[in-house]
Amino acid sequence: MSALALPLNEVHVWKARLDLDPEELSRLAQTLSTDEQARAARYRFEVHRRRFIAARGCLRRLLAQYLGCQAAAVRFRYGPSGKPAVVSEADLRFNVSHSDDVALYAFAQGREVGIDVERIRETTGWERIAGRYFTPGERALLEAVPPTLRVAAFFQLWTRKEAYLKARGEGLRFGRLEAEPDNDPGWWVVALEAPLGYAAALAVEATPPVPMLRRMST
Ligand SMILES: CC(C)(COP(=O)(O)OP(=O)(O)OC[C@H]1O[C@@H](n2cnc3c(N)ncnc32)[C@H](O)[C@@H]1OP(=O)(O)O)[C@@H](O)C(=O)NCCC(=O)NCCS
Known part of the structure; x- marks a missing residue:
């Protein structure tokens, strides 16, 4: 049992x-x-x-x-x-x-599910990564955020993308980094509450009904 x-x-x-x-x-x-x-x-x-x-x-x-x-x-x-x-x-x-x-x-x-958590770090070269891997839509979202909040916003967007690619089983090396998780109707992607200083997101294969999220700690 x-x-x-x-x-x-x-x-x-x-x-x-x-x-x-x-x-x-x-x-x-x-x-x-x-x-x-x-x-x-x-x-x-x-x-x-x-x-x-x-x-x-x-x-x-x-x-x-x-x-x-x-x-x-x-x-x-x-x-x-x-x-x-x-x-x-x-x-x-x-x-x-x-x-x-x-x-x-x-x-x-x-x-299928995919999850990603990242510690928010200033020193990751995030601007270069956003420039190279973010779609025009994701870059526009990032630029709309005040500069002091941009690194945190980058990690929010990045974890959504990575959770989505992990849910699809592709990971980063083989994944379509140009994909926009929010534009794929087959998947449901949400930001997760994360410990202070971290960003996290979850992607779920969105066959109806929309899943109910339960959070627990070990
Ligand atoms: C898998 C990957 C997305 C991990 O990214 P990361 O930010 O370093 O790590 P995360 O902590 O978010 O995830 C790691 C976990 O994802 C899982 N994982 C591994 N490959 C995965 C994949 N292709 N898709 C989804 N999840 C995967 C594992 O449980 C792993 O945990 P473990 O290292 O303790 O075994 C990244 O390494 C990647 O894209 N790899 C591409 C595939 C690859 O290089 N494969 C090599 C063998 S062919």
Whole structure:
């Protein structure tokens, strides 16, 4: 019996912090598969290794609660651009994003989801990225914002785009960056409330009814 129910018309968004105490981290590490442990070992910096273990361990824990199984028993498969999906008879879809020690998770039944969170940083070269990858419509939105708020606005627009491309499973390398999420009637894209200093967005395959959003924290 699963401990978490996910009705068809709901999308669940979970937030987790990834800088965990050593006992908690070690509990999560024990649920990782051999290939996930090997991936963790390849991180050059300890902080990144720990956060990967925390993010994957939390994902396994949440999926296990939806699927009614042990966290270590969850199996993943990967799409052509690397989007992970769960191997299960249930039609549970999910997506994950992390930035520094914040992770966001989105879950839905039978419809694709994409999620993105980014820490708002002045030093990302955001003006160059907007100039290169934003559509004229997105650039116009950015320019309409007062200059002091522009970096935050950039990250809001960027997370919408990335959530949309992640929902489609394309990611950034293969995704159509010229696509405008708001002009695609097949998808529903919303900004999410994020911790202070972060921007976040969620994209959902918008087969009616419009999904109800539920937010929870681990
Ligand atoms: C996937 C991608 C969008 C991640 O962007 P990011 O801002 O660095 O990272 P985020 O934290 O938002 O998302 C990372 C998570 O998205 C998921 N993910 C990976 N590939 C994905 C894809 N193609 N579509 C949707 N989600 C994907 C994973 O759960 C990943 O978590 P993990 O690194 O802990 O396994 C970006 O790396 C990308 O576009 N990659 C293109 C595909 C690619 O290069 N594949 C290489 C193998 S072919």
